[in-house]
Each structure stands twice: as C-alpha cells, then as structure tokens.
Amino acid sequence: MPHDAKTTRRAILAGTLALPAAASAASAATTLDAELLAFDGELTKLEQERDRLNTTGTDISDEQGETFCAQCDALADYILACKAATAAGLAIQTRAVILVTLPLWFDVPDDYDRTERRFIEAVARFAGVTLPGAARE
Numbered sequence: 001m002p003h004d005a006k007t008t009r010r011a012i013l014a015g016t017l018a019l020p021a022a023a024s025a026a027s028a029a030t031t032l033d034a035e036l037l038a039f040d041g042e043l044t045k046l047e048q049e050r051d052r053l054n055t056t057g058t059d060i061s062d063e064q065g066e067t068f069c070a071q072c073d074a075l076a077d078y079i080l081a082c083k084a085a086t087a088a089g090l091a092i093q094t095r096a097v098i099l100v101t102l103p104l105w106f107d108v109p110d111d112y113d114r115t116e117r118r119f120i121e122a123v124a125r126f127a128g129v130t131l132p133g134a135a136r137e
Helices: 009-032 040-056 062-080 087-100 102-106 111-127
Strands: none
Touching: 040 062, 040 087, 062 087, 087 102, 087 111, 102 111
C-alpha cells in the first residue's frame, strides 16, 4: 500500500504543533499591546464623531471644535507614549495620528504635508487601518 506523506505521523504532529503556536502568537499580540488595545473604544468614538462632523457638514462653535481637538490630542498623547509591539498596537497608534492630523485628510496638503501624509498612509496600509474621508477616494 502506498504511503501518503500527508498522513504521516510527522505531518500530523507538525500540524498539531502549529495550532498552539498560531494561537500563542495571537495571544502574545493581545498581551504585548494590551495597554494600547484598551484605547480602541475611546478612539473609535472620537473617529465616529470626526466622521459625523465631516460628512454632515455640521457647524460647531469654535469652543466645541477646540474641545473636540483637545480630547483627540489628549488621547493621542496617551497612545503615542506607549510602545507598540505588534501590528495591532501600531494600528491603534496610526489611528491616533490620523485623528490629530485632520487637515492632512480634508484639506489640500502642501509639499511637507504631502510627505507626512504619504508616510502615514504607508504605515496605515501595513497596519490595516482605513484612512478617513478624501484619502479613501
């Protein structure tokens, strides 16, 4: 009877050992960047508010705008003070940078801003982060 290489004991053991390793890598990402990942909910709320304001054309007072920007800046400061150890952690940091660089996404950038924006876009692609507004067009 021919021997099927896919069902050898070695192949079965290799597959069995790979499963815990993959689960362990996912668990390690969560553990390594737990502090960063904890900011996800708060970051999402601010992103949703940004998108709502930009898509509805809602007029807000200068005071409301300053308050919103201060909230974004404070959250970004906390997030960027952490060290990302995984792509998931880098994604949180990338989203925070995008949040506090709104003119890059909704205004026409100058040469300096274009370079900064291209870098952020590159990191966002690597980390699997969706870009806001005009950047998606």
